[in-house]
Every structure is written in structure tokens, then in C-alpha cells.
Amino acid sequence: ASKRDKLIRLLSKNGEQYISGQELSEQLDISRTAIWKHINELKKDGYEFDSAPKKGYRLTRIPESYNESTIKWGLSTEWLGNVLYFKESIDSTQNMAHDLAKKHAPHGTVVIANEQTLGRGRLERPFESNKGGIWMSVILRPQMAPHQAAQITLFTSVVIAEVLSTLTGLPLKVKWPNDLYINDKKVCGILTEMNGELDSINYLIIGIGININQNENQFSSNLREKATSINIASNLTWNRAEIVQDILTALEKNYEQYMDTGFHTYKQKWASMAYKMNEMITIQTPQKTYSAKLIGIDDNGALLIEHGNETVPLYSGEIIW
Numbered sequence: 001a002s003k004r005d006k007l008i009r010l011l012s013k014n015g016e017q018y019i020s021g022q023e024l025s026e027q028l029d030i031s032r033t034a035i036w037k038h039i040n041e042l043k044k045d046g047y048e049f050d051s052a053p054k055k056g057y058r059l060t061r062i063p064e065s066y067n068e069s070t071i072k073w074g075l076s077t078e079w080l081g082n083v084l085y086f087k088e089s090i091d092s093t094q095n096m097a098h099d100l101a102k103k104h105a106p107h108g109t110v111v112i113a114n115e116q117t118l119g120r121g122r123l124e125r126p127f128e129s130n131k132g133g134i135w136m137s138v139i140l141r142p143q144m145a146p147h148q149a150a151q152i153t154l155f156t157s158v159v160i161a162e163v164l165s166t167l168t169g170l171p172l173k174v175k176w177p178n179d180l181y182i183n184d185k186k187v188c189g190i191l192t193e194m195n196g197e198l199d200s201i202n203y204l205i206i207g208i209g210i211n212i213n214q215n216e217n218q219f220s221s222n223l224r225e226k227a228t229s230i231n232i233a234s235n236l237t238w239n240r241a242e243i244v245q246d247i248l249t250a251l252e253k254n255y256e257q258y259m260d261t262g263f264h265t266y267k268q269k270w271a272s273m274a275y276k277m278n279e280m281i282t283i284q285t286p287q288k289t290y291s292a293k294l295i296g297i298d299d300n301g302a303l304l305i306e307h308g309n310e311t312v313p314l315y316s317g318e319i320i321w
């Protein structure tokens, strides 16, 4: 490693403690003037330091660095992300995940990219995936019937909404079937793709796209009205590697709980965070368009609406208002 990397490592290892210029100079075997020059260079790159006479230096801020090492460093999951690929740029993490799954990639394999050039949503709709967001696909090999896959999308949205709201304090809402919203704008989309037989799942790929550090100008003009990012909503820049770690940790823990105890807990959590819960919505299904009250989801993940005196489950559709 370069002297610069060693310096960063020494300072970050020391955490809140000051480390003297003398000690740094001895450990790195360079002059104190050279240390001082390195520190000034690092400041230009967004590192921040406290320095105090006699005590030395202390690192107080590391610029956001998003790569394979920062994601893996300190990731404390058991199986989710044990095999993890990071790409600076890719067509779609879903495509790479499908290729890997076909080549027997293990349950829990994760693909992450800093940017997607052909990110996609449902029905081949394009999903804008500029640098600044989290674009990630997870390969799962659950023992479950194909019809349960709809639960997985809803389960995932609940877990991610919990992680993001705990971390940021923002009012995250889950929008059926596969989005997260903040203040009437989409901040995250989830795309579950399945490979399997009529009665069994071979593998699932859960695609997760979250707008994190993008500003308004990074969205195309037709998206600006309907999309937001964690940065726009909070006015802060976030460390994506840490968010990825939090998400993987929460997904692993909750996936085990979901497999053990079922969908019930997540169904209730979903209802407690649902966008437009108990409000009138307009929803377009392949058969017809309903104006009805949203009242929750059922055990299959179908949306429940109150239409006239009836409770109607909807298995596919788009809430348009």
C-alpha cells in the first residue's frame, strides 16, 4: 500500500484518539513535513481532521468511498453478501445476477453497481440509475412455492423502509406493490424476478434500486416531479457503503425470521407503513380501473381494497392516484 493509504489506515484505526506527527512519521518512515503534505492532500479530497498542538492529528471525516472494500469492510452478515460483486458501471445488476445464478452462484450472492446503463423496472420500464444511488441485486434460493414470491417483494420493501427510516428519520412509506415513497415521491423500487418450475422456485433475484445521494439535476426532467432521493429529502450526503451494510444485515436477519415464522409480522408492518392507507386510491388493473379505499394486503401479498361493501383482493395493478 502507498504511504497515503497507510496514513489513512493508521488514522482511522486510531478513531477518536489523536496520534502525534512524530509517531506517524516513525510508523510510516517519512518526515514530518511529508506527513503534513499528505494531510493537506487528503483535505483536498474531502478528508477532515482535528489537529491539536502536542497531541497531533485525528481523522474526523472520511469522504464517501463506495467500492468493494468499503462495502465488505465491517460487513457482519453470515451468508448474505458472502459472495459479493461490485462494478463501477454495468448494464443491469439483474442481468449479471441472472448469469451468476445460472452458473450456480450460492444463495445470498450480491451484485452491486455504482451506475447502471440499462437499469430496468417492471415490464421492461427503464430505471434511471446514475452514480449516487444504490443499485443492487440479491440471489436467493428459497424453498417455497412460486406464488409466494409476491410476499418477498413486500417483505423486502418493509425491511428497507425500516432501515432507511431508522437511519435517516425520514417518513418512508411502502407503496404497493414494489415502491418506497417519501412525501409522495418515489425513492426506491424493487424488482423481483423468478426462475423456476410450476411448483418450485429455482432462484429469485431481488433487484433493489434506491436514490441516495443524487440531487434533482441528476434526474431526467420527466422524473423530477415524481422521484426523490434520500439526499434531497434530508439535505445530507450519505455513506452508501454503510447503508448497504445496514440493509444486508437487516435483510439477512428478517429473511430468517420470515422463513421461520411466515409473512404475518411483515403483513402487519406493511399496513403500518402503507402509502395512502385507509385513503381513496385509483388503481388500474388489467381488467378495470377502481376507485376504492386501500385497506391493506392479504397473506398472498394481494392488495386489499374496499369497494362498495366488498373487500376485493388485487393481484396486479398500478396505483395511479
Ligand code: BTX
Binding pocket: 091, 092, 093, 094, 095, 116, 118, 119, 120, 121, 122, 123, 125, 126, 127, 128, 129, 134, 135, 136, 137, 178, 179, 186, 187, 188, 189, 190, 191, 207, 208, 209, 210, 211, 223, 226, 227, 228
Ligand atoms: P417500476 O416498473 O415499478 O418503476 C419504473 C418507473 O419508475 C419508471 O417507469 C419511471 O417512471 C420511474 N423511475 C425510473 N427511474 C427512477 C428512479 N431512479 N427513481 C424513481 N423513479 C424512477 C421499479 O420498477 C423497480 C426498479 C428496480 C431497480 C433495481 S436497481 C438494481 C436492479 N437492477 C435493475 O436493472 N433493476 C433493479
